[in-house]
Amino acid sequence: MWVMTVHSKSNTKIFEFETEDEVLEAYKRIQGYKIITEVIGLDVRDSNSIK
Structure with missing residues (x-):
């Protein structure tokens, strides 16, 4: 997912x-x-997702 914040x-x-x-x-x-x-999601409960 991508987020754009726009200030005017x-x-x-x-x-x-x-x-x-x-x-x-x-x-x-x-x-x-x-x-x-x-935006990057990381499930910290899954030790295999941390490399």
Whole structure:
């Protein structure tokens, strides 16, 4: 999952995207100061997932 946080003069909005391509396309269209974050889930209870 990808999250874009957009700051403008009057507010802050957060958008969620499933793919990197989707967030990059939206980045081109959306006005304001933008931060893109990739959200990675890790199940810490599963010791095999930590390498």
